[in-house]
Every structure is written in C-alpha cells, then in structure tokens.
Amino acid sequence: MPSTFARLGVPAVLSDALTQQGITEPTPIQAATLPDSLAGRDVLGRGRTGSGKTYAFLLPVVARLVASGRPAQSTRPRSVILAPTRELAVQIADSLAPLAAATGLSTLTVFGGVGQNPQVKGLRAGVDVLIACPGRLLDLMGQGACRLDQAEVSVLDEADHMADLGFLPGVKRILDATPRDSQRLLFSATLDAGVDVIVKRYLTNPVTHETDSAQSPVSTMDHHVFHVTADHRLPVLKDLTAAPGRTVVFTRTKYGAKKLAKQLNAQGVPSVELHGNLGQGARQRNLEAFHSGKATTLVATDIAARGIHVDDVALVVHADPPVEHKAYLHRAGRTARAGNAGTVVTMMLDEQVRDVKALTRAAGIKPRTTRVDPSHPLLLEIAPGERSFVEGGLVLEVPGQNGRGGQGGGGGRGRGGQGRSQGQRSRGGRSGGGQGQESQEARGSRGGRGRGRGAAAGGSAQGGGRRTSGQSGRSGGQSGRSGGQTRSSGGSVVAFSSSTSAGRRGR
Incomplete structure (x- = not known):
C-alpha cells in the first residue's frame, strides 16, 4: 500500500527517503500544498512556525528537478531557496540532505559571515539546489558569480521574517533575476503588507493554503x-x-x-x-x-x-x-x-x-x-x-586553542570566536556552509569576528573557572563536567x- 506521501503525488524515491527518516504522515500544511506544488502551480502557504513548511517546499523542488533532468550549469543554479537567517538556511540544508542523497542532486548553502571563496567555487562547479540568505546571494550576483536565469523553481521561506529584517527590497532584486515563467513557492506565518506585495508581483495565479495562522493556538x-x-x-x-x-x-x-x-x-x-x-x-x-x-x-x-x-x-x-x-x-x-x-x-x-x-x-x-x-x-x-x-556549569573544548576556553565566545575583554565555516559544494545532500545568522543583529560581526565586553556564559570567577589564553583573546573557562x-x-x-x-x- 503506498505511503500517505505517495498518495499526494510525491515520487516513490522521495517518499521512501522520508520513511527512512521516520516521516510517514504529512502535516496539515504539507497535505494541503503538495498536490498543487507538485503539479507546478505557484503556491502561497500560510502556517505557524513548526507546522512542517520545510518539506512542503523541499519535496516539490526536488521532484521538479529530478523530472526535468537538466544538468546543472556553472554559476547557474537550477533552483533557489531564500531564508532570512543562517541558522534557518542550515536547518533547511539538513532536511534536504536525505532527499538529495536519494536523487543525486548537488546542493550549496551560502550566507555571510564566512569566506565567500568556497561558495564561489561551488557555484562554478554547478549546483542543483541553492539555499541562500539574501545579503550574500546579492553580493555573489553582483560579482557575476551567480546567475538565476536558469532557476526552474524559487522558494521564499519565512517571508514575514524577511520583511521584519528589511530584506524585501533585496528579495525583489533576486526574484527579478529568475525566469518569469518559473515556479514560485512562498511560505509565511503572516501576510503583512510587504509580503502581500511580493505575492502580487511574483506569484502567478497562486493557490493559497492556510492551515493555521501565527495567532492560531496550539492545543498542546x-x-x-x-x-x-x-x-x-x-x-x-x-x-x-x-x-x-x-x-x-x-x-x-x-x-x-x-x-x-x-x-x-x-x-x-x-x-x-x-x-x-x-x-x-x-x-x-x-x-x-x-x-x-x-x-x-x-x-x-x-x-x-x-x-x-x-x-x-x-x-x-x-x-x-x-x-x-x-x-x-x-x-x-x-x-x-x-x-x-x-x-x-x-x-x-x-x-x-x-x-x-x-x-x-x-x-x-x-x-x-x-x-x-x-x-x-x-x-x-x-x-x-x-x-x-x-x-562549574558547562565547559566546551575550543579547537585550536591551548587549554580550555570558556563556552560561547570567551569572557573578559577580547575578540569573540573567529571560527570560519567553509561553504562548500557537495553532492549527495551534504550542503556546504556552516551555522550562523544573517540578520540586522549579526551584521556587526561580519567575517565571523565580534569584539565585545563582558564575560561569556561559561567563564567568570563566579563559575570557579580558570583563565586561559587562546587565539580569540582571553576567555573564561569553567571546571566541571557537563551533564x-x-x-x-x-x-x-x-x-x-x-x-x-x-x-x-x-x-
């Protein structure tokens, strides 16, 4: 008997990949949107956070790319998924990984705060699914490292949060670079004025599905x-x-x-x-x-x-x-x-x-x-x-430092962690990039560096820790085992x- 996802039109290779992840029943937003999105319609999905929107757009994106069978061209990704924050981009990439592994699609995650060279190299090699935060993607497009004229499907996730962070002007420039006849999927918890403008300008005869709103109570x-x-x-x-x-x-x-x-x-x-x-x-x-x-x-x-x-x-x-x-x-x-x-x-x-x-x-x-x-x-x-x-609370080992540093960026006065995460093109669902955030709050720490005052969560004399020197300035460590x-x-x-x-x- 076919799985519930298969009955919605999800290809067997993808529904099987979900089953292997223990996902067998669609959420309401998935059940509502998948028949239309898999059929190639533009879709506006409205649902609160945690409602399962990620697979609601990942499944039709992967299914469409597999069906078309076009090879990825250098600097021209076949699809683009926009996310407002680096953390969300990484979460989307993690959810995409088993689907990409099952179908052999290549993926790349790009965002600011890390070096762009690995991202540029990944784009040159050709990418099927590009997951991006607007700021870095616009930078890459401006340098000629990325062109979206071959994007078969575009996705805008957390559109209301894009509006809150002031990203909508950049989102418009990105969507303007995609083919007018390409499929577009937009998901948002709310439909504020700014998001409504995007819907009217870029979605063609969209099918709207609203399983719940941001104000919908959660019974549990x-x-x-x-x-x-x-x-x-x-x-x-x-x-x-x-x-x-x-x-x-x-x-x-x-x-x-x-x-x-x-x-x-x-x-x-x-x-x-x-x-x-x-x-x-x-x-x-x-x-x-x-x-x-x-x-x-x-x-x-x-x-x-x-x-x-x-x-x-x-x-x-x-x-x-x-x-x-x-x-x-x-x-x-x-x-x-x-x-x-x-x-x-x-x-x-x-x-x-x-x-x-x-x-x-x-x-x-x-x-x-x-x-x-x-x-x-x-x-x-x-x-x-x-x-x-x-x-003593929690002590985290800080790679590349002599001794132990305090958790989460160091104490006292000095530079916060300088870790760089390389965005790399990968096949089989291993998406490039690290974790982080692209938002107005994070712009002061571009390049992975942040100077600040005050002790970090893990270090201070109160915590019973010891001070050690490391690459990122002084950091307060704490003794004790983490539980x-x-x-x-x-x-x-x-x-x-x-x-x-x-x-x-x-x-």
Missing part, C-alpha cells in the same frame, strides 16, 4: 506568566532550567543573553548562549552542545526564534518579554513541535504588567498569570523532575515580568 502548548520581583528573577530561572530536559531561554539583548548564560553556568546549570556577537565557530559549538545534550539550556536572543529546530524542547522561557506579539509566537514555536507538548513561561516584573497584557492579547493567547517565588509549587508542576546541577538530560514530552512555556530597573540589571 500551555502559556504562563510568572509575576516576579527583581530579586526572585534569577532564582526562579535557575529552578526552571535545572529541571530535566532541554530549555530555551530568550532575552531581549545580546549582552543579556551572555550575562544570563554566565549566571546560570555559575549556578551549576549547563548553559550556552546564542546571539549576533558570537563568531561562527562559537555559534556552531554552542548549537552542537545544545543539540547533543551537553548543554541543557540555550540562552538566546530572537536570532534563535526561527531556525532552531529541536523536537524535544519542552520549556521556553521569556526571561525578557518580547517587544511585539510576533516575536512571542515565534519564540514559543521552539516548543510543542512534532506533536509533542510544551510550555511557555513569560517572566514579568511589576512595571511590565501593562506591556505583557497587551502582548498576550495581540498574540491571541490567554496565559495563566501567577505571582511566584523560588519556592512556589507551580515551578515543579510546570517543570517536573529532580533538579540537578553540575559544578545533559532528556526532558519528558510534556512541558511548558513560562513568562516573567519585572521592573525596568531589574530588567536592566539582568541584561
């Missing part, structure tokens, strides 16, 4: 607001993140993410940071530590709200409430993925009450608001399990609110 996601005092903010965060399983904690600023990760490590919670000031190597090491379980907590700015896909994150905490509701929804989308349950918690200080109420109202959610302290029983209810601590546990499928999202002065001290 619980929302809480924790009303805390400034003094209780960190102890409550410590208790929640010390529970079994993976937790993602969001802060409003890069400095806030660095400081909070450092504080949690000092308290014995293995944590890593992710933000625009980190060098390429540090970002990759920190993400790998979180994915592997060496770090149980990821402290991030909104850089991670789109593009971090870990199915068993059961708890998301807004240590700083986001400014607007779309950021809340995309942060929250890191949990309750792949059918699992999840919890979102927002920390709220006294002077943030009005803002948090407006935020949740705009997001279309009705959270449970509770005034809590570190001993409140609700903490154990939301994040069940025995709290565990590792002396990782797996959170049960049930989880929560918690939000905290507090006074402005306290919020500043916590950043």
